[in-house]
Amino acid sequence: MHGGAEAGLENVDIWVATLVVLLCVLLSAFFSASETALTAASHAHMHALEKEGDHRAALVNRLLRQRNRMIAALLLGSTLVNIGGSAFTTSVLVYLTGESGAVYATIIMTALLLVFAEVLPKTVAINHPDRLSLRVARVISVFVAVFGPLLFAVEAFVRGVLKLVGVEIGHGRTLLSPYDELKSAVDIMHEEGTVERNWRDMFGGVLDLQVLHVADVMIHRTKMRTIDADLPPEQIVREVLASPFTRMPLWRDRPDNFIGVIHSKDLLRALDAAKADFSQLDIDDIALEPWFVPESTTLEDQLEAFLKRKTHFALVVDEYGEVMGLVTLEDILEEIVGDIRDEHDLAMQGVRQQPDGSVLVDGAVPLRDLNRVMEWSLPDEEATTIAGLVIHEAAAIPEAGQVFNFHGFRFEVLRKMRNRITVLKVTPTEAQEPG
Incomplete structure (x- = not known):
């Protein structure tokens, strides 16, 4: 067996084979980084750059519009170089060490590909997705164009297989509406510290105009x-x-x-x-x-x-x-x-913080105003006022002295007039993160 390997590699330069293996690892890293960068690139930033005349941003946007084909191309390139690198490594190590070379090749290539072709390039790409996307856009565009017919056939085959098992491509692709996606994006940027709370609230208010009545x-x-x-x-x-x-x-x-x-x-x-x-x-x-x-x-x-x-x-x-x-x-x-007041306006009434951390709230205070003032996140889909929320959750009109716990708060009805809750004592029972 060892002699057969020697015969197969007698005309092969070991150093050339080693260089080929290293080249395959580098190419694998390139495809991994490109995939991560292009999928994480900011659509808004690329759109703005394209409007300013950046041709690389136009290429990125074109790739993102054919996302399935782009990912297929990157996976094809990554698979080719990974298999090629593993094959060369196995041949070299079998030639040098005999049959045990296959085991050594598996261990070495796993370590090389994991560290230098997956973790390292993807870490760099996820931290600089826009910059890296612009740099690789031309090369990836050419690669996608060259292998277009093959990728089209692969894509058609995949669609056919998925259709056989009852999966329709495109159905349910977007789980969130554009409204929810935009609000979530702004909330994430606020949590990351890139958007201040007042700007987040203003942007959310603009979006809410189409859902509030x-x-x-x-x-x-x-x-x-x-x-x-x-x-x-x-x-x-x-x-x-x-x-x-x-x-x-x-x-x-x-x-x-x-x-x-x-x-x-x-x-x-x-x-x-x-x-x-x-x-x-x-x-x-x-x-x-x-x-x-x-x-x-x-x-x-x-x-x-x-x-x-x-x-x-x-x-x-x-x-x-x-x-x-x-x-x-x-x-x-x-x-x-937020609240607009001038010298003739009455000060906002109905929210009084207590030394023990509780808040006395008039029943007619709107939930949206209370959330903004206290930086809470009480749900306002089913009720407009704080009293309405308590009645909705209790499924009845409570009596004075009754206590309820829901949504991370303790609600105590302090006063009631006929069928209206006039004053509530609200106490956070869980740590409320500032909005």
Whole structure:
């Protein structure tokens, strides 16, 4: 056997074979690093570079658009050089040491390929994916083009085999929607320290405009400041001036019969035109026509409607036409930039931190506002307010003194008025990571 190996390698230079083995290891490292870098490359960064005229970025984007074929090409190259390197190593070691050379070849090639063709190049590539992708793009593009027909045949064969076992390529490929992917990406960048919390919240707020509805951000009718249109004009003026809001709904006959919206500036202009004679004021002439919008309208659509109508105020109605509350342009903008306050606004009420780490919360405090203020992550899909969350989780209207534990918090109902929870004591029972 040893003599046969000698006869097979009598015209082969051992050193050349050794160099071939090293070349195979280097090529294997190249294919491994290229695969890792190209699959981890930032699509957004490459798209931006391509728009700036970077031809290498255009090649990377082209490769990413045919990801399956690119990966097949890289696996083909890696397989060829790995098999070639192992074959040469086995031949050399069998020639030098006899039959035991096959065992030595297996051990040596496993160590070489694991360290120098897998772990080391992939570690470098995962830390510098964009830079390395740009450097290898031309070579990989040529490789994919040269072996295109063979790869096409392999891809067709793989699809056929998968179809036989009931797996359809492309079905369920994207597990997350673009909305979820973008939010997750921003959350990851925030955790890594590359995006500050306020920017993460703002970006998330922009994305949430298409999934939130006006019912999620409206001022509920129980908290609306309204004016009886039949009050004397002098009293109406006093109420408007005492209000922190510039627009107030007007009702007549009954509190849910809204007939208009009065703007403080329009009222003052009319009062100035009447030479401060209250008897000359006609509130119906000053009031603007009320605008009613369905509570199911998304914030994205409502924002667009506000911009088109050049107005900032709308009354929200349910499917039966009953007024449920009001929404303003400021309410929508606050979903993006957080709480907006000026010198006339009332300070946010309803959240009071206690020395023992608990928080007293009014039942009507919106969950989204509470999460932002306290950096919590209470779910807001099934309820809008903190009281609504407790009622939803308890599947009943709790009594004062009842205690519930869910979502890593302890909720104690402190006060209740009729069927409304007015005050809750919320205590984190698990370590809450800052948002």
